[in-house]
Amino acid sequence: MYGKSKQEVQSLGEVVIRGLESLNMKARLATVREIEDLIALARCKCKKDGLPSQIPFLTPFAIEKIPSIEKWADGIFLGRELTKGIPVFWNVEKMQNPHLLVIGPTGSGKTELLLTTGTMMTFNYSIPIVFFDVKGDIGQRLRKSGFNVRVLNPFYYSLNLLTSPHIPPTIKPLFLEKIIGTSFQLNKEERAILFDVLNRVIKQKRENKLAWGAIIDDSEITDRYSIKRSLEIVSDFDWDGPGMLDSLGNGINVIDLTQLKDETLRRFIIYSFISLLYARYSLDVDKGLRIGVVIDEAWTILRGEDDYGIVGDIIKRGRGHGIALLMATQNVQDLGENADIFMENFGVICFMNNGDKDYWRGIVKRYSNILESDIENKLTFLGRGEMIVRFLGDPRPLIVSHEPLTRALSRIDCNAAFTLL
Numbered sequence: 308m309y310g311k312s313k314q315e316v317q318s319l320g321e322v323v324i325r326g327l328e329s330l331n332m333k334a335r336l337a338t339v340r341e342i343e344d345l346i347a348l349a350r351c352k353c354k355k356d357g358l359p360s361q362i363p364f365l366t367p368f369a370i371e372k373i374p375s376i377e378k379w380a381d382g383i384f385l386g387r388e389l390t391k392g393i394p395v396f397w398n399v400e401k402m403q404n405p406h407l408l409v410i411g412p413t414g415s416g417k418t419e420l421l422l423t424t425g426t427m428m429t430f431n432y433s434i435p436i437v438f439f440d441v442k443g444d445i446g447q448r449l450r451k452s453g454f455n456v457r458v459l460n461p462f463y464y465s466l467n468l469l470t471s472p473h474i475p476p477t478i479k480p481l482f483l484e485k486i487i488g489t490s491f492q493l494n495k496e497e498r499a500i501l502f503d504v505l506n507r508v509i510k511q512k513r514e515n516k517l518a519w520g521a522i523i524d525d526s527e528i529t530d531r532y533s534i535k536r537s538l539e540i541v542s543d544f545d546w547d548g549p550g551m552l553d554s555l556g557n558g559i560n561v562i563d564l565t566q567l568k569d570e571t572l573r574r575f576i577i578y579s580f581i582s583l584l585y586a587r588y589s590l591d592v593d594k595g596l597r598i599g600v601v602i603d604e605a606w607t608i609l610r611g612e613d614d615y616g617i618v619g620d621i622i623k624r625g626r627g628h629g630i631a632l633l634m635a636t637q638n639v640q641d642l643g644e645n646a647d648i649f650m651e652n653f654g655v656i657c658f659m660n661n662g663d664k665d666y667w668r669g670i671v672k673r674y675s676n677i678l679e680s681d682i683e684n685k686l687t688f689l690g691r692g693e694m695i696v697r698f699l700g701d702p703r704p705l706i707v708s709h710e711p712l713t714r715a716l717s718r719i720d721c722n723a724a725f726t727l728l
Contacts (some may be wrong), residue, residue: 374705377401378698383427385420385657385696386709389685395696395707397424399432402654403699404626405596409635411659416692417635418603420657420709422448425601425633426559435555436599437584439577443565445603457556460563464551466544466579469517471552473586480505486582489616490575491537500527501534519545544576552583555598578608582617588628597629605634606641619645622652639670650674656697657707660689671695676702 320336327334379385382398399405407424409417422438422445429436438445449456474482483505488498504525512521519542522528528535551562562580567573581600588597602608609618621632636642642649650656658671667682675697677686685706686695692711695704 374698374701374703378701379696379705383424383431384710385424385655386692386694386707389693389706389708395705397655399428399596399631399654404622404652404654405631406622406625406653407631407633407655407657408650408653409633409657409659410637410639411635411657411694412637412661414691415659415661416694416709417659418444419692419711420659420694421601421603421633421635423709423711425599426454428599428631428633429558432596433557434596434598435557436559436601437555437580438559438561438601439564439603440561441564441573441604443563446561446563449559449561454559457554457558457560458563459551459554459560460566461544461551461576462566463548464554465546465548466576466583467550467552468541468545468579468583469519470547471550471583471586473583473590476509480509482582482586485617486575486579487537487541490578491533491540491571493533493537497531497534500531504528540572540575544579551580552587574608577602578617581608581621585617585621585628585630588630589624591629592627594629596631599631599633601633603635605636609636609641609643619649622649652699654699657694658697658704659694660691662687674702675704677704681706 317336324334324336378398378401379395380398382396382400385395385397387393388395397407409420411417425436425438426449428434438449440446446456446458468483468486469479480502484498484502487493487501493501504522504527508522508525509517519538523535523538523542528538562576564573564576567576584598584600605618609616618632621630625632639646639650656674658675661667664682664687667677667686668679671677671686675695677695689706692709694707694709696707697704
């Protein structure tokens, strides 16, 4: 409403209120705070529908539908809402699950987003964060940005699969068979033989120190080249030395896989580590957020998993054990047959820029409420680092422009600035 003075505007407002009451509609003057909240898209207790002061026309309007403010008003800075410039956060502690999935083609900015969110997670919550560096760019970019990085090389740190104190002897054969069978993609017959040998040898050696040599030399393994070769590789990375999991430090940890050029070896290290991690942290529940794991190109480990696998278990139960999983992949199909179950359990899903309209209509629209007009006029024109962000339990996404790591660092206290908007 417009007027030459505050009194004139207030009088006009009272006229409008009485007019609405005659139509059996309750109304009152908005407070300054409520107006500020509406402008800033902040939490507001007022109704979402309103009426303009030109009462004869009774033309209603609605505030733009956005996700619940509790989900994105605090936590880890993701970027700014593209049209209004409002800062958008990932409120990890208020999410049903503390996991993030990034989907997008090569060059869309997936790795940069993972770097930023992972790094800010360790700052915000004072927990260890683990990056798997396959191409050598993650550690280099973090150090270039001035971070202290603890590098763990699998040639110098042992997996300690056989000697892990977090795996009870009764389930160790099944635990090892699952890791080795999945990593090296053994068939069902080979996995059955492997389990039988592991079970027998581990029972025989219960009072003595276990060693891979005793397992490899078993008569059932000798003539099985695929199993024997797999176990020989496992023994190269599982020796009596400092454990990789036990060597994690608070802050940023990078597991350097750049010397492993074979996809199978990379999958084995990643899958073994997260299996051991899950076994260790699943001993306690409801301890709050305790560690974050970042996996770029997640298809590396998802490809060989049966059913839900260890990744599926972490996604569904990770919150109770304090594990946050941050993953990136190029398409939903990489999640396998259980893609829908995975998508329903990620706390935040970021769909990165993509110029393919079928991608937005056929894939993204299944998991978030996007309009056809947005596809035609906005989404297919998104640039690098721009994305739509969908929060678990609310299909209404936000269009967000992500900021690179160096710029995002200056936003660590951005939630305080957001309060003042």
